């Protein structure tokens with residue numbers, strides 16, 4: 001009989017509930033959990049495709065030392081011995097942990113306890129530093145604690161939702177769908193999107209403000225000053241619950257109207273319209289994400305936003321408040337356990353002696369760290385210059401995701417001892433590990449995660465542990481035990497860790513700290529297994545409820561008052577003649593982080609199959625770029641080669657490149673290699689969205705596109721990008737110097753038998769060439785080559801991997817690269833759930849489907865997760881506009 005398990009999606013910070021069904025045959029199905037308060041049954045394209053990411057292909061299944069499989073005991077002894085020896089020789093600050101918002105709270109808790117409590121160093125930081133540390137810093141400055149005041153329901157209850165630095169449609173799709181539904185139910189609701197790009201999120205915007213990169217502080221400072229002069233501030237709230245209003249207002253009002261236009265890049269009328277809307281609307285929620293956080297002024301941006309909400313008293317009441325959207329599934333859980341180098345467990349402060357004393361006593365940890373450790377960028381600098389001699393990296397891929405990523409890779413190469421705990425055997429980071437420890441993946445591990453609205457949910461295992469893979473908390477506890485800290489790490493299950501974590505949160509708390517889940521301090525395994533999603537705080541003796549903070553003050557500074565913060569409006573212009581473009585990095589709809597999971601799904605890879613740069617048509621023209629050309633991007637730190645996507649959604653002078661592609665999926669597309677290691681001075685968060693770069697056309701002698709059953713090995717093209725396809729792979733490529741013998745090249749790269757002769761043709765006039773290799777009726781490889789970017793019906797070509805080619809006409813069509821009239825090319829995938837391509841949508845519009853709903857009724861497109869509805873609307877609108885001309 002099939003079993004159903006309630007768990008939580010492992011991707012973004014929305015934290016959707018998932019029901020996983022394991023059939024008698026072992027097949028897994030997933031659907032949204034209708035009872036989960038984050039998603040009420042919805043899932044986005046990534047969540048819907050989770051079952052496609054569970055195979056054991058490429059999994060790390062056994063511990064390894066220097067590439068040699070070993071028993072756990074040997075691996076753990078090696079880690080403990082090297083860390084202990086390094087600490088004995090060079091002190092506790094000579095070692096570090098670099099962990100992740102992908103860890104479960106229980107893993108995170110043990111990692112933090114081991115490093116800060118028992119090793120005695122603050123050197124544990126996390127990829128959440130790259131995600132939301134500016135929000136943490138902004139919250140702590142304003143509220144005295146890292147508190148998210150509101151909840152998701154506020155987005156539905158608001159009359160004005162401001163989305164700044166957030167491509168909600170692609171990065172938090174289920175929350176976006178909740179907002180879309182709320183706006184449809186209450187059309188008077190207004191949405192303002194503030195983003196240099198016209199992203200898919202702008203599809204529902206009543207006002208899109210294409211702000212200059214990093215112009216946000218100036219805009220919200222201008223708003224703050226406007227609210228004050230128009231007497232829209234709440235004097236009673238300010239007087240009763242805040243301090244610092246006059247100083248912050250004085251700093252906010254330094255720009256006159258002309259300077260504000262200059263700083264924001266917006267028209268006077270746009271600024272005025274936004275200010276009027278905010279002023280006139282009581283129920284306002286301002287949501288922000290990486291466009292705010294990933295900046296040299298990230299913390300000031302957060303505080304400039306919070307200032308406006310404090311000034312109007314619009315905080316902590318239904319439909320009101322500033323709202324930080326976390327990117328990762330458990331960035332919030334990491335914050336709760338103190339996984340950032342400058343925090344202590346349970347939202348306590350490592351710089352406060354009283355807090356340190358409390359944690360020391362609770363843990364029985366005499367060596368507790370007495371100062372903050374190194375934040376991510378500084379941590380890898382210390383690895384590079386030898387101050388850190390042993391590092392343990394867990395559940396993250398810093399060689400792809402850190403700024404100045406090439407320098408991070410060089411640092412790991414030179415580091416005397418690198419331990420990596422991961423689910424995959426080969427990533428850009430695991431290739432530098434001395435010790436590899438196999439971890440459990442989603443569907444195998446047990447624990448909790450906290451989403452952006454402070455809701456704690458269970459992730460539950462429903463698959464057996466593969467090979468020798470073990471939970472991260474277990475690995476850490478075993479190393480702790482071997483380092484001599486046995487009693488403190490004698491956990492038998494994650495429920496024991498969760499109970500301790502809950503106990504610490506309530507320990508001598510009495511309302512002094514925001515994070516308190518003391519109600520769960522006595523939870524046992526049965527209770528843990530039955531735990532339903534709940535929002536914190538939930539102190540001992542209280543029931544689960546929807547919670548908001550600060551409607552009536554009660555801030556966590558010693559005097560109970562919030563602080564207005566004087567935020568500096570200006571960000572230095574760093575463009576130059578050599579590096580004249582502003583590069584923005586971010587996510588795409590159907591991929592996640594460094595693609596270690598989503599890269600396994602053909603469905604998700606079909607939406608966008610290679611790295612790209614969005615560029616405005618005028619900029620493209622000046623660079624001599626045509627659609628689908630390749631572009632070389634360079635900064636003083638590194639270079640990348642990506643495909644040109646020429647679009648008016650992009651502002652002039654600005655470029656956008658996704659952050660996902662690693663060396664496992666592309667030749668040269670680790671875009672963070674171009675990002676300088678420059679950080680916000682308060683939060684230490686890197687500025688990944690405002691990078692000065694140059695751009696030029698990449699000149700290739702030949703371009704190629706291939707579909708193949710086997711994964712190509714040892715690709716030696718200057719440009720290549722690989723994506724999983726149904727029953728095989730799809731490959732984009734370009735070479736500066738064509739190989740002398742393409743057939744021999746195919747045999748080597750695709751490992752084809754010598755006795756299989758290809759069919760094909762070569763056109764000396766056009767330079768086009770086709771090669772197809774068959775094993776009987778089965779296609780093994782089709783390669784299309786041209787002196788220009790290859791024009792071939794790509795999704796149709798991919799489908800050829802799944803059909804028999806016994807019919808010669810099919811073989812001829814394949815070599816020609818053109819589907820027959822009876823098998824039209826669906827075009828690039830738009831709807832991943834129903835595999836609907838752009839050409840099918842265009843055909844439906846021509847057949848009188850004039851709305852997104854009508855397209856959905858005809859093709860199903862957009863009727864499941866809804867993540868593609870904005871794209872469908874764009875296609876419908878484009879077709880109708882073209883028809884009207």
Ligand code: SF4
Nearest residue numbers: 009011012016044047
């Ligand atoms: S919005 Fe999508 S990626 Fe995010 S938690 Fe929900 S299903 Fe997962």
